Amino acid sequence: MADNKYDVIVLGSGPGGYVAAIRAAQLGLKTAIVERELLGGICLNWGCIPTKALLRSAEIFHYMQNAGDYGLKAKEIEADLEAVVKRSRGVARQLNQGVTHLMKKNKIAVHMGEGTLTGPTSLTVKGEKGEEKLTARHVIVATGARARDLPFAKADGKRIWTYRHAMTPPEMPKKLLVIGSGAIGIEFASFYNDMGADVTVVEMLDRIVPVEDKDVSAFLEKSLAKQGMTIMTGAGVEDIKVSAKGVKAKIKAKDGTVSETEFTHCIVAIGIVPNTENIGLDKLVEMDRGFIRIDPFGRTKSKGLWAIGDCTPGPWLAHKASHEGVAAAEAIAQELGNKDVHPHPLDRNNIPGCTYCHPQIASVGMTEAAAREAGREVKVGTFPFIGNGKAIALGEAEGFIKTVFDAATGELLGAHMIGAEVTELIQGYTIGKTLETTEAELMQTVFPHPTLSEMMHESVLGAYGRPLHI
Template identity: 40%
Template sequence: MVIVGGGPGGYVAAIRAAQLGLQTAVVEKSALGGTCLNLGCIPTKAMLSSVEALETARRGAEFGFHAENVTPDYAAIVSRREKIVAQLRSGVEQLMRARKIAVVPGAASLRSPQEVEVMRNGDRQRLQARHVILATGSVPAQPPIPGADLPGVVNSDGLLRLERVPERLAIVGSGAVGLEWGAIFAALGTQVVVFEMVDRILPPADAEISAELAKILARRGFEFHVSATVQAIESADGGLRVRFATPDRGDQAAMADVVLLATGRVPYTEGLGLDRVGIALERRAIPVDDRMRTRVPGVFAIGDCVPGPQLAHVASKEGEVAVENIAGRTARMSYRAVPFCVYTHPEVAWVGLTEEEARQERGEVRVGRFPFRFLGRALAAGTREGLVKIVAEPRYGEVLGVHMLGPHVTDLIAEATLAVAMEATVDELIHTIHAHPTMPEAVMESALDVWQRAIHKP
């Protein structure tokens, strides 16, 4: 088997294939770990951890200590980030060696459904395989905004290359990428302004969670313009001028030193030779069924290059599903219980249906809420912001969706994901004993609140 791409979809698929006794090669033109490890999830989380420690030190008096002259060292933050990335990348390389998985450097192209050509520095190599998995990932979208190619206008990859903290950062797009980078630089003293084309930030999230997050981030210095159309980016006064318009105030402008284009990502399929084997793209993605099979026998596709959530953990699961089917087993991919995480301060996480989606799909629903400010563990940790919200079916209490804003909710979402996946009821969450004092008690209290029985909510 040949896997094209060594990101979280490709390398996990390779390891699972090795476990099942399949001879496997991974073709990777850049670095093992893909965008997530090298340019996305891990680098940003390392930097977010650094600025979280910085913010805690600045609040030292609240915790009973005094830290004088706490200042960030951006070069040291970047150095720590790169060390973490290098360590994890080395770990993936070691896993490949331990499983005797061949890693072939270069750019891959399909010559036939059973033959992959690899190009590197002008040299060609052809690999034969009974099955091929395409795991080529995605690249940042380039919106058609005049001036988007000016110096200082960057995507998320380019922001990693900044050598200093900008005084002013404009962000086009308020999804996870835009808000996380905004959180990093706001904590480092940057003036952050965010433009969002729809009427609220973080559009995929539950509307109530989105509104509460906007209030919290605004208190931390974020400036938001929603229902905003970015018309152009121009060089002006030694910086960049972003021209935009909103329905209530018309044409406006904002100045920035750096502009981040965070308008999503698009599947990367360039040079794969898909037309040569008869694979036609649909909305720029490779169409697959629930076994991750393309229309061409023997060719599978997973991760960001196929339709569906562009998330590392989704890609990994799709990789396992593809390999299970290649090995003669039966596995099907379900997207019913996919956790979404945003690592701002405070964090956001959700799984299942939003309240709006549930009402549209089911009609009547019941909703339980529990704010972290009533939770002992949260007060002890000095993290009072946010809440847990459960959306449930009204008769039996099936958990339809769980939405969280607050401390470490990207960890708490695991319990909620299991509940949605298992079609659990709020009573099953209620009857599960939750340790005290812990953050997950907010999940139990929110479940109780569905029946208006929360213990610690006034």
Template identity: 50%
Template sequence: MNKYEVVIIGSGPGGYIAAIRAAQLGYKVAIVEREDNLGGVCLNWGCIPTKALLKSAQLYKKILSASSFGIKITGDVEVDIQSIVAHSRDAVAKLSCGVSMLMKKNGVKVYEGCARIAGKGEVHVDNDGVKSALSAKHIILATGGRPRIATNLDTKLLWSSKDAMLPETLPKSLLIIGSGAIGIEFASFYSTLGSKVTIVEMQDRILPLEDRDISLSMHEILKNQGVDIFTACSVMDLVQSASSITAQIVNSGTKDTVTSSFERVICAIGILPNSGNLGLEDTKVQLDKGGFIITDGMCQTSEPGIYAIGDVAGPPCLAHKASHEAVICVEGIAKKDGRISTAPSTLHKNNIPSCIYSIPQIASVGLTEDAAKAQGLEIKVGISRASCNGKAIASGESEGFVKVILCSKTGELLGAHMLGSEVTEMINGYIVGRQLEATDLDIAHTIFPHPTLSEMMHSAILSAWKEPLDS
């Protein structure tokens, strides 16, 4: 039996951060990973490679518009999809190596293989028949999630998100089922590089979790890029041929049907938790109806000594949520063990930002306008458009806006929603504001540098007051 104080199952942004923090607090730590590389889906097949791919697409789009900046390009501008993929995999390799180095630096023992809880404080690891037994007072489950697939069609023409990051050639036509963050990012990537993209969404608008103004604006942007969008529709049937998949798209209201063929299909309809095959059936750990592990505010499950963080512990399924939960979880353990004196605060889900790296980008935090109204809150809404921002115009990126929802009585920033260039960087300002409970007056009295895109954050507040200075 290999004895540790903390054993972590899964090495994604929740798992490896938990390992580092536990080691920093003096624990003897082991981490178990079943895949070939550390870093989880985020690093290997999610956040990082998609950002590299989208950067290539963004650069291609910029080059095509170079003449508007006075730059003449002679000859054809070609897309080398295999080189684009190679660039993304190179970024992944560097960062995965970095995680391995962090484990060594912090004295974390790494076990390869599939882990299973085998009793109180005991974990068994099976690495292709080579078995190890680990013991620990604290076991943290950070096993992540996997894409939800709605069809049993077994074909290379039906892509998983992983397949969509490794195209050998650009498909001439692509159907994307689902329009959340993953679907919209792939729609941006492939449509920018020249594929004919079609999106099918069951809800009445794309990006149904985002603010309505964001959804409607992004709909128009994608439509103007040549993307076909079917909302309030479902894909009722997929039929495979040698070189294509024929889809039957049905409107849920009118029952009108459109039948089209596509070279490739991506299913992007959500995440399922990796909560199976962990030995949880022999514990008191409880799962919700979706299979996610139920935890309290400190990531503790209903089984003492077993914790869960990240995607497996429920939505929102975001890397930064997992990393933050990792710190909360480990510091909570350390507080109970008497290693630190101050307990961490619990996770504030309303302060978790959402970032979509489409072209243009989308970012948000807090309540949407519809959600605020549904709660009966008295609100003020302000919008600052990029078309009125000096930096955006000078940079040729005047598409988008910043929108704020304020409490009419207190000035509290209830929600912020952004569409445009680099808004995934800008949203941090509002996140800090919400964390520090800043009011609209605090933000309005803050000096924003000029010329910057961030000035829209200031202007949106003034717009909510009906006192804009830029429009």
């Protein structure tokens, strides 16, 4: 039994859990991880990574179809959905093996099976080896979340899909309904639209990608409509009837009119539900709509029990989970007597968000509206892709970069981008925010030419009436 006693046990091996385990092991703690399905969790196996592989295939297909724009000729271009999905699964498999290797390298014990807490620092695991009892000085819950179902239309994998079904589709949808326009909904809408499906997106709120700056939402809506998508905002799906051939959806439009439309398939992307039921949490933690309440380092109300990632309050992003995992592991090490470790809490204002549709979206910090609502006087600069040499050379002149500063102090409050490769650019602003930059440092930074990053500089200059190329 002594083998089943640990310093730290992590329940769940997604990007929060496995990173927490690695950091705990690095700090000399005897660490175990419990996983019921696949190491790497949803993100590596069914989420962030394999969707990017799908979207990359769609992007290349899009370029091939528009080869003439680049002075190239390509004939008889076809998409092989089965091969595209196979590539995506291969990418996921490679990363799953990578996490397996990292567990071995860091001497982390892996217990495969369903974990249930029997107290703040003990749990049972039901798996291939039967039932195991594990105890630890500290336990980190990193059980993540799953897709929320429509109450009147549960996902069946045939006609009504969640993101998991949409990643390994049984066939190519001809006419696709996507319910919800957050990152997941918009990425799949973009993928299937590029692959040739007729796509309709229905969003309850008054604009798509509603967490983004409203200028970004407006630009994306125009762009997707130009690409042939039907976008319905301020609209709701009231009922869905499933048949062998497809789905019939009753959609209430913004003006109140209700229409019935037939689709071959439907993707439901209306948010997530935390995986916090039936794992023994009931009396151990405080919850808010199923999400576990934590302090800035991940502590719950029970001593020795911690929580991180998608089972805790948002934003529900892989990189937020990883960061929380490191903070929790370091705080645990400190509690166990390590004086050389200095954990720092997560600053939610400095978490970037990325959506990999076509065009891409990325942002960090406050939107212009949020900054004004918070009573800040702001200076805002916007620079268009059409004013950037590299963007024009790439044939990607669609998009803009917007920066929001505090008018009184010059503090960078937020940055919002839409266009080619912005998901790679956003980190510049994220580092700037973390270093508590003002416009002065950003203006004095030398940006390389020719790059897309020069637009970041121009956007900052624009906020102060000094843009050079517009």
